[in-house]
Amino acid sequence: MVRKTTSLKIDEDLWKKVKIKCIKEGKEISEYLEGLLKKDLK
8 A cells, every 4th residue: 555645734732632642552643543534434
């Protein structure tokens, strides 16, 4: 699978919460966001 690089503008407080969640789950933020996008598109 080819992966594309992108840039996002996200609220700073939301970004911090996502970063903490990903650290706790041992995931990369990109992996987490990709999972959310796939789930939403089903």
